[in-house]
Amino acid sequence: MNDITIIGTGSMARSIAVRALAGGRSVQLLAHDDKGKADKLAAELSGADKTSTGRISTGIVGDGITGAIVIGAVPFDAAKMLVTEHRGALGGKVYVDITNPVDASTFEGLAVPHDTSAAEELQKTTDARVVKAFNTTFAGPLVQGEVAGQPLDVLIAGDDDEAVRAVADLVRAGGLTPIVVGPLRRARQLEQAGFLHMLLQANEGLPEFQWDTALRIVRAE
């Protein structure tokens, strides 16, 4: 039994695994179809922190999901297929949706209708309790856990209090600051904010923003 199952082997999968391991959690890494990719990432994560050895297991999608919290570190379209095809295996789990469903044809808006969100669309097709999180944080800062000495904020939305609390605990254990913004439909605002944060990166007008910034709600001291 692992605490966390991460599906995907890309930069977001890696960075969330780093935070989970930093928080003392055990992690199951599931590659889409090539277990070698998960093994490679696991070796890298163990290499960086030998204490992690034994707390990482690997597999491919379709293997038994051992985590109580499942993080779909894949794009929205892949996440839709994932929660549909593995409906049974995800039943009763907490499923964390990290996606920003940007319309890739225009990069002008989101590819979900305005009266819903990626997270809500996933919830329609799964019995897992969907929680939105990590969609406003970039992979590089997540690995570090901070930007400019400030721990990252992780904005969280969900309808199930227990599921939201479990994700907030994971975030806090990893040295980050959970901010619970409200019910799952607040993902509509989180996805717009995540999209805005993405739009600011590596563009002509803001050459200093290189996917290394943090969207934060700074509180008074």
Add this chain to the structure above:
Amino acid sequence: MNDITIIGTGSMARSIAVRALAGGRSVQLLAHDDKGKADKLAAELSGADKTSTGRISTGIVGDGITGAIVIGAVPFDAAKMLVTEHRGALGGKVYVDITNPVDASTFEGLAVPHDTSAAEELQKTTDARVVKAFNTTFAGPLVQGEVAGQPLDVLIAGDDDEAVRAVADLVRAGGLTPIVVGPLRRARQLEQAGFLHMLLQANEGLPEFQWDTALRIVRAE
């Protein structure tokens, strides 16, 4: 001739006036219909910083607009009437839209359609060059210029480069950090982000957020 004309005498009018005066700008304060309110605010602002005396003039809407930049520190519905009724007087000016057009009946979303924004709606009815700014900053932090020692970010969107630059210069002069996010249609994302920031205030789950936080894009050092 003033640098800035601020329409309204509420907390946002006051806080933007404080920043403009801190930046050495002169300010025309226009009350909606009661010049006494503008005079009162002007006296207060001069009292706080005697060097401001002589750099504040007052009047009511309908008086000649002396500022090159006009800031509508009023709710969206009032702003719509304003730019429509004073179309001639605003011609050629830079008009700053600070509104968050929250649907007040539900507080669940924005009262503008999803494929537009308050700023774009105002642009349709005015010859002024509309710039979105100050919709993600609250009045209290603006008066201070910072939260937790961090200067506020002011996210700016607009289609006219010269107008955007003029607003960015005003923001910078006032000790804040301008971040130009793109064309005016980016106001769609800014208004969702502003709405999200508002939703986090004074709610049951986040008692420590009391309209005193700052939405920031923290950059790497």
